[in-house]
Amino acid sequence: MKQILFTILILAFTFTCFSQNSFKRNDIYIEAGGNSLFAGINYERQLTKQPGLGVRIGVGMYSENAFYLAIPIGINYLFTTNNPKGFIDVGLGTTFARENAKLFWEKKTIADDHFVNFIPSIGYRRHTTQNMLWRISFTPVINRYGFVPWLGFSVGKRF
Template sequence: MKLLIFTLTLILFTQPGFSQNHFKRNDIYIETGGNGLFISANYERQLTKEPGLGVRMGIGMYSENTFYLTVPIGINYLFTTNNPKGFIDAGLGTTFARENAKLFWEKKTIQDDHFVSFIPSIGYRRHTTQNMMWRISCTPVINQYGFVPWIGFSVGKRF
């Protein structure tokens, strides 16, 4: 009788463990183009236990005639597709850029050049069986200098 009670208790308490979702909610990745403008390292966290709303933040660089430190932040939403490892990735982001890699909280001088870009995005994201991810996105850049069509490609690790 004790063995039966022990077995039933074990089944009741371990059952939820077998049905847990294995969706990984954290991504760390390198992105070329995209929200970081040239290249950036990013961390992304899904706020739900299933694919859905997520937030991201990174640090990167952009260089035209001078070097800029960039800080991309944003939100995104993963829409499921027929493929359980493929998603439509739609997001809105803002990227802060400051000349000569000066930290954003340092005292500004007359020569400081900085700008803020608004970057909407739409793309395709794929999760692999090795807990890797890749994404390709259309990420047009909108800022004080105008509108620039842009694309981004990301590759990274899920955990």
């Protein structure tokens, strides 16, 4: 009786281990354009064990007439496609940008410029067999200056 019970427990444990979902919930990636505005690095965490709701935070930079530090945060949702490694990626993000980032820790002796960007996104994401990812998205930037059509491209590692 002990041998039968032990065998059943071992088989149940084995089936449970091998039937675990291999979906990786953490991503770290570099981004050109997109929520980071010009370039940045981001960390993303899926909140569910299956593709679905996720959150992201990162640090980026933007430069036009001055250097801006950009802090993108947001949520996204991964919709599955017919391809098990491909997803439609829809998100809402906010990017805080501040000119002359050194003023964060120094006394403010000159006026600095900061603004908030609202960035919705829709794109295609692909997970590879080597636990890599790439994504291309339409990420229009909406801020106090108006609406700017924008694109983003990301590549990174899943873990």
